[in-house]
């Protein structure tokens with residue numbers, strides 16, 4: 001049941017405290033995860049493919065940290081400065097994945113949403129990381145079991161699904177496989193709480209909890225738009241003021257990326273094939289047109305609503 005996890009696990013004795021975390025992928029999500037882990041006292045190594053990318057990730061983290069510091073220490077700028085320095089000190093970077101996991105307790109994978117690339121990564125990590133190291137993926141839409149099977153540690157494998165923007169959104173979905181041990185699961189929950197998130201437990205079903213509900217809702221909004229039943233602005237205003245959402249559904253697609261939505265419904269994740277009874281996941285002509293024109297939302301400056309501003 002998707003309840004907030006406060007219970008204790010009698011069978012989880014021996015669970016490991018997570019002190020060192022390796023985050024693979026320093027993009028939007030990986031940099032946010034690395035930031036909050038370092039911010040809450042963990043030693044963190046962030047890995048990406050080049051020093052250039054990592055320099056950009058670090059600059060992004062510094063920007064985000066300064067927003068956090070401004071807010072958290074608004075009456076004490078010196079404490080804010082110390083907080084930033086301490087956090088930055090705990091965060092290192094590496095372009096060598098195998099080297100980065102030598103002494104780590106937890107690996108969080110946040111690389112590109114591609115099953116082959118993720119499987120290859122996990123298979124290599126399995127040989128390089130110590131036995132006790134727990135592996136987790138931040139995937140939005142791929143089955144965790146398909147990633148775990150490329151390793152020999154399904155009992156030490158789970159999902160940690162964070163939300164964008166990571167430093168702000170309070171929820172963390174902790175996904176367990178039938179093979180995930182109680183000790184591993186409880187370590188993941190403890191880690192989630194240690195980084196300041198409220199955790200919910202989800203099974204390894206498509207979209208876990210949030211995306212399983214969010215994607216049909218968003219696609220219904222896209223269909224409204226496609227049929228010309230309402231404008232993008234009116235759909236967003238309606239859901240913000242009428243249903244209390246912090247962002248409207250169309251604005252949210254622009255924020256997350258039109259390519260990401262396409263990826264989930266009829267791209268590589270193929271929800272249209274795994275859930276053929278739901279016509280909402282069928283290809284969307286409007287989404288396809290915008291994606292083929294490179295209008296992917298915030299990241300390219302044009303999308304559903306952004307082009308109208």
Ligand SMILES: CCCCCCC[C@H](O)CC(=O)SCCNC(=O)CCNC(=O)[C@H](O)C(C)(C)COP(=O)([O-])OP(=O)([O-])OC[C@H]1O[C@@H](n2cnc3c(N)ncnc32)[C@H](O)[C@@H]1OP(=O)([O-])[O-]
Pocket residue numbers: 064065067068071139140141162163164165167168169211214215218246247252253256257260261264
């Ligand atoms: C669509 C496809 C679906 C399928 C794909 C699913 C993807 C995935 O699996 C799931 C998701 O993530 S689903 C997506 C789930 N995500 C959602 O649903 C998002 C819903 N939207 C929101 O929560 C809000 O609109 C935002 C927080 C994005 C912006 O808030 P706003 O009020 O409009 O604008 P503001 O004034 O700028 O920011 C306000 C305050 O927030 C703070 N802050 C912000 N960014 C920060 C950062 N990077 N660092 C640090 N702090 C940051 C900052 O403190 C700031 O206060 P300040 O003191 O003034 O600096």
Ligand SMILES: NC(=O)c1ccc[n+]([C@@H]2O[C@H](COP(=O)([O-])OP(=O)(O)OC[C@H]3O[C@@H](n4cnc5c(N)ncnc54)[C@H](O)[C@@H]3O)[C@@H](O)[C@H]2O)c1
Pocket residue numbers: 024025026027028029030047048049053097109110111112113114117121138139140141161162163164256
């Ligand atoms: N963007 C979102 O809103 C969101 C929310 C929740 C979960 N996710 C999931 O998080 C993951 C990352 O998404 P993102 O938006 O941060 O992507 P992104 O494109 O911003 O970042 C991915 C990073 O991974 C790096 N990378 C790719 N292959 C690598 C490899 N083999 N080794 C090391 N680094 C590698 C890339 O250089 C890039 O910097 C995906 O699985 C995505 O589904 C995304």
